[in-house]
Amino acid sequence: MPLYFLKPDNALKRANEFLEVGKQEPALEALSDVIKSKKHRTWQKVHEEIMEKYLTLCVELRRGHLAKEGLYQYKLICQQVSIASLEDSVRFFLKLANEKAENARKSSQQTVKEGQVVLDVDDLDHIQTPESLLLSAVSAEDTQARTDRLLLTPWVKFLWEAYRSVLDLLRNNAKVEKIYHDVAKEAFKFCVEYGRRTEFRKLCDNLRQHLQHIQTYQNQSNSVNLNSPESMQLHVETRLHQLDTAISLDLWQEAFKAINDVHGLLNISKKAPRPAMVANYLMKQATVYWMANNPLFHAAACHRLLLLSRDQRKNLSEIELGKLVSRVVAATLAVPLHSSNAGSNFTHELNEIARDKHRRLAGLLQLSQPPTRASLVRDLARLNVLDHIAPELKQLFNWLENEFHPLHLCGRVVKCLEYLDGDEELKQYSEKIKEVATARLLQQVAQVYSTIEFKRLHQLAPFVSEYGLENSIVRACKLVDLQVRIDHRTQSITFGADVSLVEQSIEGQLLQAMPSEILRKQLSGMATALSSAVSMVVPEEEEARVEAQRRATAKAHMNNRAKEHRNMLKRKLIIEKRKEEIESLAQAKERKERALEMEKIRKTKAAEAARLKKEAEEREIKRKKEELAEI
Secondary structure, eight states: OOOOOSSHHHHHHHHHHHHHTTOHHHHHHHHHHHHHOGGGOSOOTHHHHHHHHHHHHHHHTTOHHHHHHHHHHHHHHHTTTOHHHHHHHHHHHHHHHHHHHHHHHHHHHHHHHHHHHHHHHHOSSOOSOHHHHHHHHHOSOOHHHHHIIIIIHHHHHHHHHHHHHHHHHHTTOGGGHHHHHHHHHHHHHHHHHHTOHHHHHHHHHHHHHHHHHHHHSTTSTTOOOTTSHHHHHHHHHHHHHHHHHHHHTTOHHHHHHHHHHHHHHHHHOSSOOOHHHHHHHHHHHHHHHHHTTOHHHHHHHHHHHHHHHHHHOTTOOHHHHHHHHHHHHHHHHTSOTTTTOOOTTSOHHHHHHHHHHHHHHHHHTTOSSOOOHHHHHHHHHHHTOGGGSOHHHHHHHHHHHTOOOTTTHHHHHHHHHHHHHTOTTTGGGHHHHHHHHHHHHHHHHHHHOSEEEHHHHHHHOTTSOHHHHHHHHHHHHHTTSSOEEEETTTTEEEESOOSSSOOOOOOSOOOSOOHHHHHHTHHHHHHHHHHHHHHHHOHHHHHHHHHHHHHHHHHHHHHHHHHHHHHHHHHHHHHHHHHHHHHHHHHHHHHHHHHHHHHHHHHHHHHHHHHHHHHHHHHHHHHHHHHHHHO
């Protein structure tokens, strides 16, 4: 039966009496009734003690739904008077839940440890008991996993529900915005500590729903204002923590979604983010692209990071600059040679899908157009940064991009690969650079040989197996980087024999055109030669034709000159008018937003004044009733 109290102090006293005799359920019910009661909606200091006792009982009894309901009721009580009390209660609740989960984990580990000690003491010749053998036959779980499921999992579930309930409680409230983001970061830490990947995905979805809720209900009282630089800063920092957590848990799809979230927040932000935050964002982007096997955009992200560091960090030391440049050069060299080309066997729809994907990824890096390997190499030359890298890396760049030595290319590259393998930050690029060196070798050999033995070609690429070399040849042929045909009967390779292929422009140094290209251009070359011969045999006709064409062009210009001039002036006026309209619309929008903000502040102040007045009247009525009762 519900208990009703005239004062909250009586409820707290009654709850303590129940606890002294070990009755937790009646104590929880007494505190729940006073928290839910509409008679006690005026906040008092004793409410903090009631909430502390109430949340302690909820955690002890694992009543997550009651804790959630109590926090919602307490929010109504103290939101307008003492919001700090709500924050303290939330932190206290999460602290208790974390302690219980940690104690359960230690208890689980200790239980397994003690159980193993007993087995060792009982019989050293028979370590496994019949029970453990039976369980291992029907289940893949070990003793620790079964103990965790029995002791730890209920408390981990309770802690997860606590985090989710608190985030739902604090969402879209400017007064508790700071603690909302703190709780979100603690929830990310919980997912990493307990390895909860599924819960992390749900947490990310919840945060996106909360952000969408903020954007939908921005005009409500106490709602979060995304136009505020402080609020936007908190949201971006939380999404960056989300990105770090996704990388820690190896959830690369969630990491890419987090990148999209950060990009969307930066686009709607009216204030430029801090350079350190952007640098961290670019580093995480580069990591995600590398794990997604996309070396092209990984290198593009490294380029953006280098440019940002050079422009913003005035105290950048030579050693730090050398490390940044070395990573950028290695990442650029690791981009496959065919990354900017599309195979001829790809359909138009697939090409369009790939181009659209590249445009989206370029937008995430704030690039006007998708990068290519050639553009990244040109940027390295334009930035003049090759003087800041190690000699081995500089030589590797020259051999792969500038020089033409097919017989010595891979032998020289091997020495530089030893340098990369000795560097912790650069050794990840070693395998990709081997593939690029093999493709470059095939291109250069195709310029010198029409036919070469497979054994001889394998000797030129010592770091690649025979299977890997054949795979590289097939891949290069498929992507139309060069024309090559393998003859397994003679164990030889023939280059440039297929006239029907439309060869793409090949990056790097070229010695001569392929035979198929020469045959394909015979007709166009003949037409050019015949045209030149006609102009030499009958020069008068050619001069007359050119003169007639010049006069016709001059006459057309004179006829349309006045009209074109008027059109240009009219276009200029239209552009100026549109600029003025855009400026006036922007100013009107800014004035409207300022007026709405002032109106919101005015309503908040009026509501606060009315609430204070009402509370004063209630206190006065209460005082008079107490005086009458005393009389």
